[in-house]
Amino acid sequence: MKLSIVIPAHNEEGSIEETINSLYATLLKYGIEHEIVVTNDNSKDNTEKILQELQHTVPTLYYYNNPGLNGFGYAVRYGLEHFTGDCVAIMMADLSDDPEDLVKFYNKMIEGNYDCVFGSRFSKGGKVIDYPAPKLFINRLANYIVRVSVRIKYNDATNAFKLYKKETIQGIKPLLAPHFNLTLEMPLKAIVRGYSYAIVPNSWTNRKTGESKLKIKEMGSRYFFILLYCLIEKFFSRGDYKKKL
Numbered sequence: 373m374k375l376s377i378v379i380p381a382h383n384e385e386g387s388i389e390e391t392i393n394s395l396y397a398t399l400l401k402y403g404i405e406h407e408i409v410v411t412n413d414n415s416k417d418n419t420e421k422i423l424q425e426l427q428h429t430v431p432t433l434y435y436y437n438n439p440g441l442n443g444f445g446y447a448v449r450y451g452l453e454h455f456t457g458d459c460v461a462i463m464m465a466d467l468s469d470d471p472e473d474l475v476k477f478y479n480k481m482i483e484g485n486y487d488c489v490f491g492s493r494f495s496k497g498g499k500v501i502d503y504p505a506p507k508l509f510i511n512r513l514a515n516y517i518v519r520v521s522v523r524i525k526y527n528d529a530t531n532a533f534k535l536y537k538k539e540t541i542q543g544i545k546p547l548l549a550p551h552f553n554l555t556l557e558m559p560l561k562a563i564v565r566g567y568s569y570a571i572v573p574n575s576w577t578n579r580k581t582g583e584s585k586l587k588i589k590e591m592g593s594r595y596f597f598i599l600l601y602c603l604i605e606k607f608f609s610r611g612d613y614k615k616k617l
């Protein structure tokens with residue numbers, strides 16, 4: 373399967389070059405056919421200039437400037453309209469995700485013919501490095517609420533690092549979330565709509581440069597909206613949106 377990687381980038385001049393080079397070198401090492409699709413989300417720094425220069429050394433890199441509204445969800449959704457692979461992963465531009473984990477996701481999808489592969493930083497084999505304590509507490513509380521509400525065993529639904537087959541992406545549209553709540557909308561819709569999935573431990577490392585785009589104070593109600601939306605679909609849609617077998 374051809375693997376696509378969608379990376380949203382907003383003011384990531386301090387990390388985007390290392391992120392792309394590391395990802396490209398890893399996928400080249402394993403001989404995985406791929407493309408790297410970056411959405412430059414209205415960056416005010418040198419992110420676009422760096423992407424332009426990288427295209428000379430990374431032939432599988434394509435980047436687009438997001439012409440519409442800005443925000444993590446908008447940028448990812450724009451990238452999802454432009455990938456050409458058989459499956460697509462969402463990764464961050466700040467070096468927080470490990471390309472070696474992506475290879476594990478990819479192999480797991482092929483081995484089990486899964487519709488999705490979800491990363492978990494909090495299952496056996498997963499780890500977090502330099503995770504700020506307040507954010508860690510809120511993360512675990514939010515994921516507990518999601519797990520109990522939707523009645524699933526997956527313990528890291530808010531983790532952005534996931535892999536989906538192209539058909540799964542089509543099946544969970546339309547996507548609504550404009551911000552980081554997209555990381556919750558995509559897996560919950562896939563689960564509620566009956567797509568198969570596997571969970572693979574992954575590592576997460578806090579960014580060394582730049583500023584985190586996730587503002588906890590702004591996201592609480594947005595996460596709750598997406599959770600409520602998916603619960604309504606799960607219990608009241610009478611299977612109208614279920615995966616067609």
